[in-house]
Amino acid sequence: MLDAALAVIEENGTEISVQQIADRLHVPRPVVYRHFDGRADLDDAIRRHIVESLMAELLPRLHPDGTVRELVRGAVGTYVGWVERHPHLHRFLAAADPHGDSATVLAGARDRIGGQLADLFADTLQRFGIDRNRARPMAFGTVGFVDGVVNSWRAAPTLTSEQVEGILTESVLALLEGNARSLDVPLTRDTVVSELMARAQLSPRSPAGVATVVADL
Template sequence: MEEPDQTPRSGADGRSTRWEAHRARRRGEILDAALAAIDEEGPEVGVRRIAERIGAPRSAVYRHFRDRADLDGRIRRRALDSLLAELGPTLEPDGTVLCAIRRSVDAYLGWIAAHPQRYAFLSAGEHGGRSPDTEGTKAVIAHRAGTVFKAVLRALGKDDAGLAVPLASGLVGFVDATVDNWLAGRPDTAASAPLAEFLTRSVWAVLDGNLRALGVQLAPDQRVSALLGD
């Protein structure tokens, strides 16, 4: 009996790959248009306005997303990716301890100042609460910060006793809640220097207190690289 032909249909596979690549590009264009629309018109912008930006009817948007909830979830992830791109590098150990804290705070507040409507969109989330995507991003930020805390304690010969990640999560939550409260007063986001100073001092105070409880006295002008032995 002759064996069935198992040769891949390269032509069909190639067309499928090109089609998927085209769809991915189109989804990216729609998401970028959505972010631009949110930046200009606010978090309640409609799908029709998004479609107009890509020169397509409203129905064309829904060919790439299941429904509005799916679209909103993808927009949130796109916005959060841009936040992580700004904030991620500042979570690497560099400079003095206090400068490292201030750099992260400045990056976070700088992103909000540059994209206040995106932040409002993220803050609104789903059904009036924070979305799983937003909470997941906060967990990623806390994990990265917690990894640095663990490395510092390990370099100092201390067991973190399971403190590093909860400490990082608490600090991320504190910063997030403080910024939300500050923005609720509708301040000029360009005048955020006092808030940045407050957050920097507060984060340092919490870190210092917990380090002292572990028997570690750390100067705020100590270089993080020296602590890690780099």
């Protein structure tokens, strides 16, 4: 039923009726309402389904494979590409009541993305002997920045998706490199993430590095 609702939104835009969903399913309109406590409950369920669809594509891209540039470009490109392919679904998400259950769903999605990114940042910082609590504001600041730029682009799409993807990728890379320099972490956009993790184990500030230094004394 929710797949049918998404298909109707994709074809007709955000202003859809329950009758359109019922017609798509070839069932009477009351059958749709049997599964939900009114229209607001239906809309919340649709938004949850949209978010799950997006997360299924995006979360696998937030893994430490390849270079930093490849990780950032892959995640940014996946999100921008999804929004471009599904403009009506993105607009339906954006139209959620800020005080309703849908807002909680969207906040939860940002928490999942930001949380996974924060874990990646925190693990790297900790390996270099740096307070892992620094990771959370860096991660959620990055997520908020990307989301804000994409929302602005969709409101006034004067640039192509490739241009937006390029701007976002370069901006996020500059942000990561700037934070890395301030923390004395040897990270650049061309750093292979797995190699960075291995180097971190040998850092004099890391627990393993401290143990090695002590053993050599």
